[in-house]
Amino acid sequence: MRGDVGMIERIVCGTDLGPNTSYIVxxxxxxxxxxxxxxxxxxxxxxxxxxxxxxxxxxxxxxxxGQATDQILASIKDSVVERLADEYMSGLDDLGAVCNVVIEQGHPADVIVRRANSISADLIVMGSSAGPRHGFSLLGSCTARVLQMARQPVFTVPFVNHEDPGVSENPQMKLW
Incomplete structure (x- = not known):
């Protein structure tokens, strides 16, 4: 942490691109x-x-x-950016604070923690569990592992709206 003003300057948002992604983002x-x-x-x-x-x-x-792998990862990144712009927000202008999208090979928890450390992130934000696809539990295996490995605080977003996980009931979350 770098002092009182601007205590949180960089946030890593780890996602599996599942149905809860918009809510987490x-x-x-x-x-x-x-x-x-x-x-x-x-x-x-x-x-x-x-x-x-x-x-x-x-x-x-x-x-x-590695060229083929690089092409695949670049294609996934392009798809993620498009999806963020089209589905989660109302266009690229609304991405606002999102400065980068990173797609890396590896175990999700390892990739998230490694990336958070490499950019000196102050906070990691991720879903608390995988949701209905894998059965409901308090913490998913990836989140539990990130909590064990991370040097940064981890903000976990609970999966609360079973009908439409991308819709927040909280009026403060109506950002767009």
């Missing part, structure tokens, strides 16, 4: 606006398994160069 952006901070959205992609490598080879892509 809303919280991260709301906090960022209150603090004058920036938000970096982080999504992890599992490393390519042997079957995926075989697919690359069948399309004459050389996975050992």
């Amino acid at each position: 809303y919280h991260a952006v709301y906090l960022a606006r209150q603090c004058g901070a920036s938000v970096e959205i982080v999504h992890a992609v599992e490393p390519i398994n042997p079957f995926g490598m075989a697919l690359f080879k069948s399309y004459d892509l050389n996975p050992s160069t």
Whole structure:
């Protein structure tokens, strides 16, 4: 932390891009606006398994160069930015405090914590659990692992609206 004024300057928002993403991003952006901070959205992609490598080879892509992987990660990043602009907010102008979208290979908790450390983030924002897809629990396995590994405070957003997880009932969260 860097003093009283601007105590929170950088926020990492970890997401699995599931149905709760908009709700989590809303919280991260709301906090960022209150603090004058920036938000970096982080999504992890599992490393390519042997079957995926075989697919690359069948399309004459050389996975050992990393070029194919880079193309896939860039494509995912483009999709995430489009999705944020189109679905979660009403256009790129409303992304406001979001300064970057990062897509990295690795276990989600490791990627989120590594990224938070690399940019000296002051706060990590993420969902508390995976929601109905994986059964409800107090904390999801990724969130529990981030809480164990992180040096920063972790703000967990509960999954509260089972019908439409992207809609906040709190009028203060109506940012856009």
